[in-house]
Amino acid sequence: MNVPAAEKALVLAEALPYIRRFAGKTIVIKYGGNAMTDDALKEDFAKDVVLLKLVGMNPVVVHGGGPQINELLERVGKEGRFIQGMRVTDSETMDVVEMVLGGLVNKEIVSLINKHGGKAVGITGKDSHFIRAKKMYLKSADEEPIDIGQVGEIQSIDPSLVALLEQQDFIPVVAPIGVGPNGEAYNINADLVAGKLAETLAAEKLILMTNTPGVLDKNGELLTGLSAKQVDALFDDGTIHGGMLPKISSALDAARNGVNSVHIIDGRVSHALLLEILTDAGVGTMIRAH
Numbered sequence: 513m514n515v516p517a518a519e520k521a522l523v524l525a526e527a528l529p530y531i532r533r534f535a536g537k538t539i540v541i542k543y544g545g546n547a548m549t550d551d552a553l554k555e556d557f558a559k560d561v562v563l564l565k566l567v568g569m570n571p572v573v574v575h576g577g578g579p580q581i582n583e584l585l586e587r588v589g590k591e592g593r594f595i596q597g598m599r600v601t602d603s604e605t606m607d608v609v610e611m612v613l614g615g616l617v618n619k620e621i622v623s624l625i626n627k628h629g630g631k632a633v634g635i636t637g638k639d640s641h642f643i644r645a646k647k648m649y650l651k652s653a654d655e656e657p658i659d660i661g662q663v664g665e666i667q668s669i670d671p672s673l674v675a676l677l678e679q680q681d682f683i684p685v686v687a688p689i690g691v692g693p694n695g696e697a698y699n700i701n702a703d704l705v706a707g708k709l710a711e712t713l714a715a716e717k718l719i720l721m722t723n724t725p726g727v728l729d730k731n732g733e734l735l736t737g738l739s740a741k742q743v744d745a746l747f748d749d750g751t752i753h754g755g756m757l758p759k760i761s762s763a764l765d766a767a768r769n770g771v772n773s774v775h776i777i778d779g780r781v782s783h784a785l786l787l788e789i790l791t792d793a794g795v796g797t798m799i800r801a802h
Contacts, residue, residue, distance in 0.1 A: 527790040534789065535568035537716035538678070540771075542706035543621070544576035545723040547779030557721075558624035560785035561683060565630055569789075570678045573625075573632075574686045574709060576702035577617040584608050596650050597755045601661040601699045609699045613687040614638075621685050633677055636687040638697065642670045643705065645690025645698040664690040664698025666705065669712040707762030711769040718766045719788060720759055721779035726797030727752065727760065738799050740764055760799075767801045774799040 541561070547553045564571045581599070582592045585608055593600040601609060618634040625632035637643025645664030649657035677684045688705040690698040703720060710718035727735045727743075730751055738746075743764050746752045752760050763774040777784050777796035787795045 523791075526792060530790045531567045534716055536570070538570040538572060538710075538713045539564065539717045539719065539789065540572045540574065540706050540710040540713065540715045541785065542574050542576070542703055542718070542720040543779075544578070544702060544721055545779045547721050547784070548575065548577070548617070549579055550780075553779065553782065554624055555628075556783050557779075557785065558621075558628045558630070560783055561625055561632075562628045562630040563786065564789065565681070565683055572674060572678075572684050572686065572709065572713065572715075573621065574688060574702055574706040575613075575617060575621055576688070577613045580617055581609055581612045584612055595658060595660055597757050598648070598650065598660055598663055598701060599699060601663050603662065606662040606697055606699060610636075610689060610697055613699075614689055618685060618687045625683055625685070630683050631681055632683040632685050634685045634687065635673065635677075636689040637669075637700070637705070638689060638691045640670070640673045641691050642673045643688075643690040643700070644668045644670075645692055645700060647692070647698070662696070662698055664692070664700045666690060666700060666708045669708055671709075671712045674709070674713060701758045701762075703759040703762040707766040707771075710766045710771045710774075714770055715766075716772050717789070718763065718771050718774045719785065720763060720774070720776045721784065722759065722776055723778075723780060724756075724776075725778045725795075726776045727756075727799075735797055736794075738797060740768055740799070740801050743799060763799050767799050 547557050561571050585592050614636045622632040622634040644667045646667050648663045648665035652658050674684050688700045688702040690700045725734050729735055767774045775788055775796055775798050777788050784795055
């Protein structure tokens with residue numbers, strides 16, 4: 513793509529006020545969807561994260577790995593099951609989750625960021641027990657608890673490990689695995705980890721990368737800006753449902769608990785992160801508390 517030099521200069525000039533405004537600020541990025549499986553988008557993502565770090569921001573990456581977990585479960589002859597958007601996780605599935613999230617996926621992201629000049633370090637909630645969790649029960653229609661195995665609810669996050677890495681100019685890459693009171697591992701929804709981590713770190717922004725343009729209304733039109741009140745109405749009338757429920761709930765909690773702005777962006781768009789953070793355009797839906 514041959515972009516004239518003058519146009520490139522304009523783009524850089526447009527980015528300047530954003531660089532100034534967000535320098536020194538923490539930005540938590542939930543990395544998932546196609547951006548994690550398409551090779552070109554993976555490279556774009558890694559370059560974007562490195563650039564954000566180089567211009568003075570503190571990106572923290574939290575990743576999922578649903579398709580990769582499903583693939584490995586299939587290979588070992590197990591079927592992935594979901595209830596209310598949450599993966600049912602018996603002990604055998606938990607071993608696969610740990611192998612994929614804490615190993616394969618985490619190390620691939622770390623390696624890509626480092627290849628493009630960053631200093632990424634992969635961690636899970638088990639490291640220094642920084643994500644403490646307890647067993648999560650879902651509620652059925654008649655309010656009865658549903659046991660979905662080793663799926664965790666976050667009890668607390670200790671920000672000191674991530675803060676230490678940030679001080680040393682490392683980029684933390686977090687796998688959403690929590691640890692219980694007896695050292696047992698818990699599979700935690702990556703959107704929930706990203707949201708709670710953004711709150712705990714008092715992040716400037718929480719960015720959730722998805723496979724949709726953002727939050728859509730009933731006619732499939734993009735809603736670019738939403739208040740907490742408007743999001744509640746979308747829950748009530750069923751516009752937000754299925755896999756988007758934990759994502760938007762986590763976004764809403766973060767917005768209500770001190771994260772300045774939450775963005776749900778289309779990870780299928782090349783360099784979506786830079787478009788959202790460093791340009792006037794923005795891509796996706798922004799959620800604020802008020």
